[in-house]
Amino acid sequence: MKSFRMKMICILLGVSLVPLIVATVYSYNISSRNLYEKINLATMSSIEMLAKSIDNELQRLTADMEIVTSSREFQHAMNQIRTSRTDGDRWVALQDMDEMMIGMFGKSKGVSGIYITTPDGITYAIQDKYHTDLKAFARSSWFIGKDIGFSSIVSRGIEPMQDGRYALIFGKLIRDVTDLGNLAEIGSVHFAIDPALFSSVMIQNKEDSALFLLNNDGQVVVSQCQEEESDNFYRLIKDNIMQRKETSGVIPVTANENKMVMIYDTSPLYRYQTVRFIPFSIYNSEIKNITWITILFALFCVIIVVLVSVLISKNISKPVNILSKAMQYTEKGNFDIQLDCNRKDELGDMTRSFNRMVRQLDTFFRQIIENEKAKKNLEIRSLQYQISPHFLYNLLASVRSLAVIEKAKETSEMLSAVSKLLKNTVGYAGMLIPLYQEAENVRRLLYIQNVCHNGLIKWDLELQKGTEEFLVPNLIMQPIVENAVFYSADMNTGKVEINISIRKEKERLEIIIQDHGVGISEERQKEIFRERNHKGQFTHVGLFNTRERIRLNYGEPYDLMLYSNSKGTKVVITLPLLLEEEEIVLAPG
Structure with missing residues (x-):
């Protein structure tokens, strides 16, 4: 018996281990590749959603700006400011403009400054959070002049404000639409947008090393990383992304001797770019998990092969299968079964015990049925x-x-x-x-x-x-x-x-x-x-x-x-x- 079992173990191990090793290596490679693709797809999907969220936020802001600056009330207030003969009339016109702008943007967390300028040099600021010097305002490089023409809200990029902070500037040249034949210039309006507006949208994952938002000119709108590493990350962006024609992609890079994956996507409307830097260690940790799972699975399979080779034998499996089928038969309420058993070992004892149990259950259930019939008849008689x-x-x-x-x-x-x-x-x-x-x-x-x-x-x-x-x-x-x-x-x-x-x-x-x-x-x-x-x-x-x-x-x-x-x-x-x-x-x- 022992010799037969040892031969069975050797044969099963020889037949099973070779395909098991091949299958394990193949599964490891497939799992690793699928893991890379899964992580990249998931990250790219989140980047695309982030880019669309940026577009939606900018579209909402510019739409509000267009609605206000194209309204008759705004045109009227601009004309009143420009043509007022007395300081009192001009003050009333400025108050009307103030109420209009605050009514539209007063509760907005993004608009941190509104600046109105007339052709004759009158400059007025509404909810200015930057303490802007209005005299120097019109001399700014991003100030909208006559070269802009009559169109819509335009972006002037990220500009430093006088208190040292940066703001995203949008502007529009205002012309008198009440005089369509002339369309005379009656002033300009600028909106300063606090980049912190996008911080609520730019949620950094805990595995990210850095997260950047750049406008269509390549200027950094929002950056979320350690300050001393910001320049290094920005250099990687300029070297690897700004020269590419693709609007999205996954690029392996090295930052401070650390291998990373740079994933970027461009918003379809405003062409803002969102860039994420993910350490390669994130991938490695997942690969380690797959490695351990593969090893444990292989060990488990080897153990199963050994156990099966030891346990499988006709002398054991046949009576057990017969007894199992008999139990399944009795589970359905069939007690008309008795197994033949001439064995003198434990399996024989189990079979004889099963036969006694079936006979007792049959007697018991028959008695229950008779009692229920008698009980029912007595109740009917009553x-x-x-x-x-x-x-x-x-x-x-x-x-x-x-x-x-x-x-x-x-x-x-x-x-x-x-x-x-x-x-x-x-x-x-x-x-x-x-x-x-x-x-x-x-x-x-x-x-x-x-x-x-x-x-x-x-x-x-x-x-x-x-x-x-x-x-x-x-x-x-x-x-x-x-x-x-x-x-x-x-x-x-x-x-x-x-x-x-x-x-x-x-x-x-x-x-x-x-x-x-x-x-x-x-x-x-x-x-x-x-x-x-x-x-x-x-x-x-x-x-x-x-x-x-x-x-x-x-x-x-x-x-x-x-x-x-x-x-x-x-x-x-x-x-x-x-x-x-x-x-x-x-x-x-």
């Missing part, structure tokens, strides 16, 4: 004897009342009807009877009740042709009919009207008993079917127990349903279509 005493009591009380009233003249006829009714009900207790016989019992019952009520009961019973031979539980309709007689009488006249319809509905037998009384409230309906114990409440016994008989005998979907309103009550009984009596104990009528 319900049967709850209904019968009420029915017999009402019949005898009716006969006694009639005998007292009529002094026995019509008693013989009524007693004859009662005798036949009792013969067909008590005599067939716990049995299924033909539907025509049950209908005849109901007719006799209504005849007796009509005599007792001095002819005040009006009723009709419609039995669909072809349904007469279907079998129904004895006394299935009597409790419902009695309820209708006793509880639907008119309060003033004592009249009772009952309609009974019996028909085949699809694959069911449907019995509808309807009266025209005052109905049953929703709360009382819930109470009727809530509890089993309804002592002294005949209505509850009749409806509740009849429903229980149907449910216990037939189960879903057969039932007794109650519908009631102020115009009457309708009881619908659904039963299966039976032509031969089944082996079931039924509650007699």
